[in-house]
Amino acid sequence: MAETRGPWARFLARPNEDPVKALGMAGLVALGAALTVSTTATLLEPRQATNLEAARAARMQAMIEALPGLREVMEEAGVTELQSRLVDLETGRVLPDEVMAFDPERVARDPGTGIELPPEADIAGIGRRERVAVIHLLERDGALALVVLPMRGAGYQSTIHALLALEPDLDTVAALTVTEQGETPGLGAQIERADWQALWPGRRIADDSGTIRIEVVRGTAATPYEVDGISGATRTGNGVTAMLRFWMGPWGYGPFLDSLAGEGAG
Amino acid sequence: MIRLSHHLTDPLIRSNPVTLQILGICSALAVTTALATALTMAAALIFVLCASAAIISAIRRHIPHAIRLILQITIIATLVIVTDEVLRAYAFEISQRLSIFVGLIVTNCIVLGRAEGFAMHHPVGPSILDALGNALGYGLVLVVVATIRELLGTGRLLGIPMLPLTEQGGWFEPLRLMQLAPSAFFIIGLMIWAIRTARPEQVERPEHRLLSRQGEARP
Numbered sequence: 001m002a003e004t005r006g007p008w009a010r011f012l013a014r015p016n017e018d019p020v021k022a023l024g025m026a027g028l029v030a031l032g033a034a035l036t037v038s039t040t041a042t043l044l045e046p047r048q049a050t051n052l053e054a055a056r057a058a059r060m061q062a063m064i065e066a067l068p069g070l071r072e073v074m075e076e077a078g079v080t081e082l083q084s085r086l087v088d089l090e091t092g093r094v095l096p097d098e099v100m101a102f103d104p105e106r107v108a109r110d111p112g113t114g115i116e117l118p119p120e121a122d123i124a125g126i127g128r129r130e131r132v133a134v135i136h137l138l139e140r141d142g143a144l145a146l147v148v149l150p151m152r153g154a155g156y157q158s159t160i161h162a163l164l165a166l167e168p169d170l171d172t173v174a175a176l177t178v179t180e181q182g183e184t185p186g187l188g189a190q191i192e193r194a195d196w197q198a199l200w201p202g203r204r205i206a207d208d209s210g211t212i213r214i215e216v217v218r219g220t221a222a223t224p225y226e227v228d229g230i231s232g233a234t235r236t237g238n239g240v241t242a243m244l245r246f247w248m249g250p251w252g253y254g255p256f257l258d259s260l261a262g263e264g265a266g
Numbered sequence: 267m268i269r270l271s272h273h274l275t276d277p278l279i280r281s282n283p284v285t286l287q288i289l290g291i292c293s294a295l296a297v298t299t300a301l302a303t304a305l306t307m308a309a310a311l312i313f314v315l316c317a318s319a320a321i322i323s324a325i326r327r328h329i330p331h332a333i334r335l336i337l338q339i340t341i342i343a344t345l346v347i348v349t350d351e352v353l354r355a356y357a358f359e360i361s362q363r364l365s366i367f368v369g370l371i372v373t374n375c376i377v378l379g380r381a382e383g384f385a386m387h388h389p390v391g392p393s394i395l396d397a398l399g400n401a402l403g404y405g406l407v408l409v410v411v412a413t414i415r416e417l418l419g420t421g422r423l424l425g426i427p428m429l430p431l432t433e434q435g436g437w438f439e440p441l442r443l444m445q446l447a448p449s450a451f452f453i454i455g456l457m458i459w460a461i462r463t464a465r466p467e468q469v470e471r472p473e474h475r476l477l478s479r480q481g482e483a484r485p
Contacts, residue, residue: 012328022330029337033344040348044355051358185365 052180059179060136060148060163082136082148089133092255104130104150105159117251124246125154125239135256136163144168147260149253150179153243156235158182160191160243166205170257173214176200188236199227205248212248216241273392277399284407285458286468289375293367294408295450301424304412306360307367308405310353312398314345314371315380319397323385338381339372346371376400411453419444 005013014021064082086095108114108128117129136148145168152161161180166173176197183189190196204224205214213225216237221228229237246252283289297307321341322329329337350368353361361368371377380400385393416422418441421429430436443449462468 016328016330017332018330021328022333025325025328025330025337026333029340033340036344037347040351044351047355048351048358051354055358055362189365 056161056179059177062177082138082146084134084136086132087135087253087256089129089131089251089253090255092257092259094256095132104133104152107132121251122246123249124152124243126152126159126246129251133253135253144260146174147257149247151243151247151252153239153246155181155183155191155239156188156233157184160236160239162240162243164244164247170261171205173200173203173205183233183236187230188233190230190233191236191240196228196230203227205244212245214241214244214248270392270395273395274399274402277396277403278406279403279461280465282403282407282461283376283379283400284404284454285461287379288458289379290404291454293370293374294404294411294454295447296367297364298408298412298415298450299419299445300363300416301409301412302360303363304408305405306353306357307364308401308408310349310368311371311374311376311404312401313349314342315377315397315401316394317345318342318377318381319385319393320390322381323388323390323393326386329386334386335378335382338378342377342381343372376404407454407457410457411450414453415444415449419449 011021011024016022060082086097087093088095107130108126113132114128114130117127134150136150137144138146138148147166147168147170149164149166150161151164152159154160158181160178160183163175163177163179164173165175165177178192178197181189181192183191199221202224203214203226206212207225213223215226216229217226218229218234218237248254248257277283281287284291284294293307297303318338318341322338346369349371350361353364353368380397384396388396413423416424417428421427421431421438421440429438432439441449
């Protein structure tokens with residue numbers, strides 16, 4: 001009788017106190033769980049990515065709505081959306097290529113299209129950066145009215161994605177919108193709230209000597225370069241500070257902003 | 267079937283997991299500010315509870331006693347992740363509003379409680395009925411609380427205006443308190459009071475009694 005049974009039946013027939021049975025059951029349940037979770041995640045990933053992309057676009061739209069007077073400016077200029085441009089981050093030059101929807105993190109990971117950041121430059125904790133970035137411009141009567149720069153940086157427990165809109169002086173913040181984050185609900189996640197983001201318009205990035213001073217402070221802001229922090233979310237605030245300082249600096253959009261400023265003067 | 271149906275109907279009111287056993291309160295507070303989130307949460311819990319009860323009951327004879335809790339949690343966590351992924355793919359907006367509370371179903375005592383207390387010792391059929399009954403009992407409380415909170419807190423139900431608001435020239439002034447967590451405590455507390463008034467057998471016996479002078483316990 002015992003010889004006719006397969007290994008599976010013999011396994012199931014072992015007493016539950018048997019270590020082989022315990023390890024075997026643990027392994028089988030873990031295997032089943034792993035297969036289920038990975039299959040679901042892989043199958044649903046495209047749909048979730050579409051949803052996230054739509055949410056990002058909606059937030060961009062919401063930022064346009066929230067900027068005072070921007071809607072009217074756009075209507076006057078006869079445009080319904082911002083123009084997107086490709087920018088070579090190293091040289092700061094605008095590239096003539098057509099802009100397609102793209103995921104900066106994926107582009108940065110690819111050795112052909114992204115670069116490894118030296119640790120001392122990587123203050124935002126993103127590891128790699130894309131060579132070419134998509135930025136958004138609003139032009140009115142041939143002059144620049146607004147520059148919108150996408151950025152990302154490490155927060156407390158997630159990567160924070162944001163859009164920074166700059167006034168034509170390339171120094172005054174017109175708006176900051178957090179487009180994606182996974183910070184602690186109720187604490188760091190408050191950076192997504194409209195009332196916190198409403199603190200940003202009018203803040204200045206750098207002082208007159210060109211030193212980048214923008215900072216999320218603990219407590220209440222005292223200078224035009226400071227923004228109130230969220231209590232209980234110091235590290236999220238530090239992450240936002242580091243993100244802005246990195247992307248506004250020489251390793252981020254610095255060269256592009258310099259070349260824009262040069263064009264304006266010339 | 268009639269013999270089994272009490273597994274389904276008992277947990278609805280008589281031994282409701284929220285109002286009698288005071289389980290699952292955390293999520294009952296958090297997701298009941300609007301009826302839509304409460305319904306989604308109830309649906310998610312129904313799926314997780316029924317599926318985990320079915321799987322655990324099916325393999326109950328082969329679960330070694332020493333590692334049974336780990337296996338139960340693994341199975342429950344898997345189902346919760348699947349539910350969360352599905353919600354994020356097909357009900358994105360509502361999954362954003364539920365934030366971490368779908369993920370926290372893993373720690374919902376009702377799920378592990380039914381797995382450990384019922385599914386481990388009963389065949390698949392009754393286990394599913396018992397799970398469905400408990401999930402529906404939880405969902406019932408959620409829906410009642412959410413209806414009260416959304417209606418009195420915002421004057422809407424499922425986002426549709428129900429009561430004319432004063433700011434639009436009507437007579438109803440929204441009670442802001444209803445949108446805050448304490449109101450869920452008040453409502454659940456009142457529900458428990460009402461149920462225990464109707465069914466005095468649910469009232470806990472006092473743990474200590476004073477002796478009367480004759481040395482007998484006072485009634």
